[in-house]
Amino acid sequence: MNQPTPEQPADVVARLRATFRSGRTKPVEWRTGQLSRLREMLTTYGAALAAALHADLGKSSTEAFRTEIDFVVREIDHTLEHLEEWLRPEPAPVPAHLGADATGWTRYDALGVVLVIAPWNYPAQLLLAPMLGALAAGNAVVVKPSEMAPATSAELARLLPRYLDTDAVAVVEGGIPETTALLAERFDHIFYTGNGTVGRIVMTAAARHLTPVTLELGGKSPAFVDRGADLTVVAERLARGKFLNAGQTCVAPDYVLTDPETARALEPVLTEAVEKLYGADASTSAEYGRIINERHFDRLSGLLDSGRIVVGGGTDRATKYIAPTVLADVDPDAPVMREEIFGPVLPIVTVPGLDEAIDFINDRDKPLALYAFTESDTTRERLAAETSSGGLGLGLPLAHLTVSDLPFGGVGESGMGNYHGRYSIETFSHRKAVLEKPLS
Numbered sequence: 390m391n392q393p394t395p396e397q398p399a400d401v402v403a404r405l406r407a408t409f410r411s412g413r414t415k416p417v418e419w420r421t422g423q424l425s426r427l428r429e430m431l432t433t434y435g436a437a438l439a440a441a442l443h444a445d446l447g448k449s450s451t452e453a454f455r456t457e458i459d460f461v462v463r464e465i466d467h468t469l470e471h472l473e474e475w476l477r478p479e480p481a482p483v484p485a486h487l488g489a490d491a492t493g494w495t496r497y498d499a500l501g502v503v504l505v506i507a508p509w510n511y512p513a514q515l516l517l518a519p520m521l522g523a524l525a526a527g528n529a530v531v532v533k534p535s536e537m538a539p540a541t542s543a544e545l546a547r548l549l550p551r552y553l554d555t556d557a558v559a560v561v562e563g564g565i566p567e568t569t570a571l572l573a574e575r576f577d578h579i580f581y582t583g584n585g586t587v588g589r590i591v592m593t594a595a596a597r598h599l600t601p602v603t604l605e606l607g608g609k610s611p612a613f614v615d616r617g618a619d620l621t622v623v624a625e626r627l628a629r630g631k632f633l634n635a636g637q638t639c640v641a642p643d644y645v646l647t648d649p650e651t652a653r654a655l656e657p658v659l660t661e662a663v664e665k666l667y668g669a670d671a672s673t674s675a676e677y678g679r680i681i682n683e684r685h686f687d688r689l690s691g692l693l694d695s696g697r698i699v700v701g702g703g704t705d706r707a708t709k710y711i712a713p714t715v716l717a718d719v720d721p722d723a724p725v726m727r728e729e730i731f732g733p734v735l736p737i738v739t740v741p742g743l744d745e746a747i748d749f750i751n752d753r754d755k756p757l758a759l760y761a762f763t764e765s766d767t768t769r770e771r772l773a774a775e776t777s778s779g780g781l782g783l784g785l786p787l788a789h790l791t792v793s794d795l796p797f798g799g800v801g802e803s804g805m806g807n808y809h810g811r812y813s814i815e816t817f818s819h820r821k822a823v824l825e826k827p828l829s
């Protein structure tokens with residue numbers, strides 16, 4: 390039997406644009422209806438999605454629900470609760486020279502057809518969270534899941550059309566050729582999550598059509614540990630944040646920055662924290678994930694001799710397992726410090742004190758997150774004021790991105806634009822200025 394010819398990108402976009410032009414996506418009831426359907430999909434097929442995430446990344450079901458499925462459900466609920474309030478026109482004071490009867494306000498207009506390109510590390514969350522923001526803002530959306538997480542991509546391509554309005558939401562699966570073909574089309578906004586190299590390709594393609602972009606990129610997020618911090622708490626939180634999803638988290642603490650004395654004291658407590666989380670042999674823990682593919686496994690294995698192994702170091706290529714690993718005595722120029730690690734390797738780098746730590750951070754690309762563990766108000770304030778990063782986590786890694794009322798995004802090399810909650814509405818809308826002066 391002949392396979393049906395897949396719809397060409399130009400036809401997909403034209404079809405969605407026609408729906409947008411028809412006005413169907415604009416009423417708030419359509420938007421909330423789509424979000425409710427998405428919620429139903431996630432609650433009905435959560436287990437199927439979790440199985441796909443396990444197949445792609447060895448993600449445990451607990452982790453799949455916590456960091457992907459339930460995460461998106463929470464974001465939907467928050468949006469459903471506040472959408473009307475977020476969309477409300479905002480009155481603006483009008484200057485006296487326009488007369489007392491003149492009024493001004495801003496209104497949120499949907500943009501049109503949005504393209505969302507997702508990565509493989511949280512392949513469900515990072516596709517669905519921007520998509521639901523774009524729908525809530527009244528747009529039609531083309532979503533492109535990552536081909537590197539094929540089970541999740543296939544599951545999303547199977548489920549989304551069953552639940553959502555297929556004239557307004559299209560799933561296009563594929564890798565570089567399919568994405569390149571999509572990028573040739575004109576979109577009204579492109580939302581890309583992934584690495585900076587492809588981010589530049591996306592932005593170049595978008596420039597041809599003067600399409601605005603949101604780039605959610607990565608980088609090396611430092612974790613500064615101050616003298617006198619409670620190291621048992623610090624180690625437990627660092628290990629949880631770092632080794633979640635086997636370290637393949639864009640906001641994972643990339644490396645620890647601390648003074649030599651604290652570095653030494655951290656070694657045994659980090660070892661304890663890792664063993665408490667995953668046992669003495671993480672390869673037997675159901676909670677510990679695997680590396681996405683052989684290419685990344687080989688890249689990460691090559692970083693293990695960048696320092697002295699404090700804990701971990703074990704690998705198994707057949708199962709793409711890399712043990713949660715802490716490296717000490719790491720030279721700032723070692724290979725592990727030259728690229729975003731994006732895996733379960735935590736180097737400890739030492740600096741004499743806070744001044745040098747601030748210089749160390751500012752000498753490098755602006756990170757997606759900066760974490761600091763300190764009891765000192767002055768240190769917190771100095772780090773906040775004297776460095777630049779997408780987000781700042783004081784005392785707890787990763788958690789800022791779970792707060793729907795906080796904007797999530799990078800700065801400089803870690804990206805541009807942000808989303809979550811009302812910030813998604815800002816991203817996927819045009820804020821239109823309206824001035825009215827009655828004729829009589």
Ligand code: NAD
Pocket residue numbers: 506507508509510511515533534535536537563564565568569582583584585587590604605606607608638639640729731757798799804
């Ligand atoms: P990836 O390889 O899955 O790529 C992301 C998307 O880009 C995929 O859909 C892929 O098909 C597409 N793509 C790849 N090459 C392309 C090309 N030449 N032309 C057009 N499209 C192309 O994901 P990745 O980049 O390996 O993801 C890891 C990076 O993403 C890390 O740097 C990480 O920090 C970052 N990240 C950032 C966030 C965030 O929210 N800021 C979240 C997750 C990951």
